[in-house]
Amino acid sequence: xxxxxxxxxxxxxxxxxxxxxxxxxxxxxxxxxxxxxxxxxxxxxxxxxxxxxxxxxxxxxxxxxxxxxxxxxxxxxxxxxxxxxxxxxxxxxxxxxxxxxxxxxxxxxxxxxxxxxxxxxxxxxxxxxxxxxxxxxxxxxxxxxxxxxxxxxxxxxxxxxxxxxxxxxxxxxxxxxxxxxxxxxxxxxxxxxxxxxxxxxxxxxxxxxxxxxxxxxxxxxxxxxxxxxxxxxxxxxxxxxxxxxxxxxxxxxxxxxxxxxxxxxxxxxxxxxxxxxxxxxxxxxxxxxxxxxxxxxxxxx
Amino acid sequence: xxxxxxxxxxxxxxxxxxxxxxxxxxxxxxxxxxxxxxxxxxxxxxxxxxxxxxxxxxxxxxxxxxxxxxxxxxxxxxxxxxxxxxxxxxxxxxxxxxxxxxxxxxxxxxxxxxxxxxxxxxxxxxxxxxxxxxxxxxxxxxxxxxxxxxxxxxxxxxxxxxxxxxxxxxxxxxxxxxxxxxxxxxxxxxxxxxxxxxxxxxxxxxxxxxxxxxxxxxxxxxxxxxxxxxxxxxxxxxxxxxxxxxxxxxxxxxxxxxxxxxxxxxxxxxxxxxxxxxxxxxxxxxxxxxxxxxxxxxxxxxxxxxxxxxxxxxxxxxxxxx
Ligand SMILES: Cc1cc2nc3c(=O)[nH]c(=O)nc-3n(C[C@H](O)[C@H](O)[C@H](O)COP(=O)(O)OP(=O)(O)OC[C@H]3O[C@@H](n4cnc5c(N)ncnc54)[C@H](O)[C@@H]3O)c2cc1C
Ligand SMILES: Cc1cc2nc3c(=O)[nH]c(=O)nc-3n(C[C@H](O)[C@H](O)[C@H](O)COP(=O)(O)O)c2cc1C
Ligand code: FES
Numbered sequence: 157x158x159x160x161x162x163x164x165x166x167x168x169x170x171x172x173x174x175x176x177x178x179x180x181x182x183x184x185x186x187x188x189x190x191x192x193x194x195x196x197x198x199x200x201x202x203x204x205x206x207x208x209x210x211x212x213x214x215x216x217x218x219x220x221x222x223x224x225x226x227x228x229x230x231x232x233x234x235x236x237x238x239x240x241x242x243x244x245x246x247x248x249x250x251x252x253x254x255x256x257x258x259x260x261x262x263x264x265x266x267x268x269x270x271x272x273x274x275x276x277x278x279x280x281x282x283x284x285x286x287x288x289x290x291x292x293x294x295x296x297x298x299x300x301x302x303x304x305x306x307x308x309x310x311x312x313x314x315x316x317x318x319x320x321x322x323x324x325x326x327x328x329x330x331x332x333x334x335x336x337x338x339x340x341x342x343x344x345x346x347x348x349x350x351x352x353x354x355x356x357x358x359x360x361x362x363x364x365x366x367x368x369x370x371x372x373x374x375x376x377x378x379x380x381x382x383x384x385x386x387x388x389x390x391x392x393x394x395x396x397x398x399x400x401x402x403x404x405x406x407x408x409x410x411x412x413x414x415x416x417x418x419x420x421x422x423x424x425x426x427x428x429x430x431x432x433x434x435x436x437x438x439x440x441x442x443x444x445x446x447x448x449x450x451x452x453x454x455x456x457x
Numbered sequence: 458x459x460x461x462x463x464x465x466x467x468x469x470x471x472x473x474x475x476x477x478x479x480x481x482x483x484x485x486x487x488x489x490x491x492x493x494x495x496x497x498x499x500x501x502x503x504x505x506x507x508x509x510x511x512x513x514x515x516x517x518x519x520x521x522x523x524x525x526x527x528x529x530x531x532x533x534x535x536x537x538x539x540x541x542x543x544x545x546x547x548x549x550x551x552x553x554x555x556x557x558x559x560x561x562x563x564x565x566x567x568x569x570x571x572x573x574x575x576x577x578x579x580x581x582x583x584x585x586x587x588x589x590x591x592x593x594x595x596x597x598x599x600x601x602x603x604x605x606x607x608x609x610x611x612x613x614x615x616x617x618x619x620x621x622x623x624x625x626x627x628x629x630x631x632x633x634x635x636x637x638x639x640x641x642x643x644x645x646x647x648x649x650x651x652x653x654x655x656x657x658x659x660x661x662x663x664x665x666x667x668x669x670x671x672x673x674x675x676x677x678x679x680x681x682x683x684x685x686x687x688x689x690x691x692x693x694x695x696x697x698x699x700x701x702x703x704x705x706x707x708x709x710x711x712x713x714x715x716x717x718x719x720x721x722x723x724x725x726x727x728x729x730x731x732x733x734x735x736x737x738x739x740x741x742x743x744x745x746x747x748x749x750x751x752x753x754x755x756x757x758x759x760x761x762x763x764x765x766x767x768x769x770x771x772x773x774x775x776x777x778x779x
Contacts, residue, residue: 420522
C-alpha cells in the first residue's frame, strides 16, 4: 500500500508480435511490453484490455518474459466474451495492458526438489517458474531439480512427447512431457482423465501423491509445492501438501475490476495465525500459502 | 489567459482543489493504491475519497464481489474496512496531503455509529467528510437511510453537530424523490452533495442458476448509469444553485465529454470511479481535454461551465421521456 510500491505497475500499449491458435480454443500470444517484461516474475500477471469495445480488463498470467527482447507471452483459453474478442486480435494490433502485477512465487526455501503442479490455464505460471528455476540451478550450490506435473481435460496447449528423463515414483508407462520444459532439462509429466497417450490416468494430485509416497522421509523434506489451476485442484493440492507437511504456495483466480488494490473486488478469505482476513488476489496475491487459503482442518471457503 | 492548472483549480467548500476531478470512494482504497501505477498521480485530482469506513472493522462480503455487465459493473464489497480508528491512526499518517485533499467516506448502521465515525474523523487531519447514506438502517429493518429523505437528513443533522469540517451527503438514486432528499440534506447542514451513488442491480449465471454476486445483488456503476446520473445531477442542481451548494457529479464518467456534460448539468466537481478500472491514467487525459475545450471557446476558467446548460423548449423533467 505504501510508497515502496509506487510506480511498480506499468500501463503499456502492447503490440501483438505473435498469436498462435492451439487445440481446443487455446491461444499463445506474444506481446511487445518492455517495461512489464523487465520486471515480471513467476506468478506475476497482466490486466489486459481484450478489445476496445470491452473496457473492463481481463487478468492473464505471464508465461514467459524476455527482458532483453522486451516481450511477454501469455497462454489463454477462450472462455467468454472477452477472451473470444481477444482471439480475434491480429499481429501488429495494439492492446492496452497493466503489468506486471501481484506478489510472485517466493523461492525462499530452496528445497532441492520443487514440485510444480499446473492445471488447465494454470499451466503458464508453472512454465515461467520452471524456466527461472532451471536458470538458477547453475548459480546455487547443489541446485534445484524441479518436477512439473500438468493436468488438462482438453488437449494440452502443446504437442506432448515421450520424456527421456526418468523419474522415480512415477509409473513407467507415464512418459508424456512438455517439450519446452524437456528442452530446458526440466522433468515434466502430464495427467488427464481423457485417455491421452502417455498421460497419467487421473488427477495431478493422484500422480503427485504416488511420487511423494515413493520417497523416504529425508527426500520428502526436500520437496516444496507450487501450484496454479482451477479451485478444486488447488484445494486438493493444498490439502496434499498439508497431509505431507510440505510448504506449498498456490496462485488464485478471482474476478477483478482494478487489479491494483483499489476496489477490494477480488478479495478472498485467508486464514493466518488463527485469524480470518479478506485479502486481495491482485496485490496481496495472487500467490498465497496453500494452508492459509485452504486450511485442512478449517476450510474457510 | 490563465495556464491549464489555473483554469482547473477550484475552491470546493473552502478546500483548494488542484483540478475539479475527485476519485470516488471504494475505487481507490485508502488513497494510495493507484500510486502503484506509473504515470498516475493524486496531484491530477482535487480530492480523493477514501473507502467507506465504519466504526468497527468489517471483513465485507464473500466472493464474487464484482460482475461485469453491459457497459458497467456490479459491486458488492460489503464495506470491507479496518474501522475508523485504524484508518485515522495508521492510514492517514501515510498519505501525502501535499498532493491532494483527502475525504473520508463514513458509513453506519445506526445514526449513533455515523456520529461516532464522524467524530473520529473530525479529530484527524482529513480534509472533509462524505456521508455514505446508502447504508442499511438496522433499526428500521435494514432499509437504506438514503432511500428516505427524512432519514437521510437525520444522519446529516447528527453528523453536523460533531464536525466543522466540510460535509458532503452522497445521495442514492434508489429512491423516488432525490430532489427532496437534496433539499432536506442541505437544510440539515450538508455543505455539498455527491450525486449519485450506484444503482442497485443483479446478474445471474444461468448455468448455475445463481446470482453471480456472492451477496446476490450489487451496485451498478460505469457508463451504463451515466444518463441516470446526469439527469439526477441536473435535477439536484435546481435545489442547490441558489444556496451555492456545490455538487460532485458522478456515475459513469469516463471521458472529457462526459465530464463536460456533468459540469453543464450543474456539477462543480467531477467524480471518477469505474473509469479508472478501464484506464488508470484517465484523469490526466480528462484534465487536458477540459482545458482544450475551454481554450477553444476562450472560456477561461472551468467554473464558467457549471450549470451552463440551456434547456430546449419543453421542460424535459415534466414530459417523462418517450
Ligand atoms: C491472476 C489470474 C491469472 C489468470 N491467468 C490466466 C491465464 O494465464 N490464461 C487463461 O486462459 N486465463 C487466466 N485467468 C482467467 C481469465 O482471467 C478468465 O478466463 C477471463 O477473465 C475470462 O474472461 P471472458 O470475458 O472470456 O469470460 P466471461 O465469463 O465472459 O467473463 C465475464 C467476467 O468475469 C470475469 N471472469 C470470468 N472467469 C474468470 C476467472 N477465472 N478469473 C478471473 N476473472 C474471471 C472476467 O474477467 C469478466 O470480467 C487468470 C485469472 C486470474 C485472476
Ligand atoms: C467497487 C466499488 C466500491 C464502492 N464503494 C463505495 C463506498 O465504500 N462508499 C461509497 O459511498 N460509494 C462507493 N462506491 C460508489 C462510487 O463511489 C461511485 O459513487 C459510483 O461507483 C458511481 O461512479 P462511477 O460510475 O464513476 O464508478 C463504490 C463503487 C465501486 C465500483
Ligand atoms: S481487483 Fe481491485 S482490489 Fe483487486
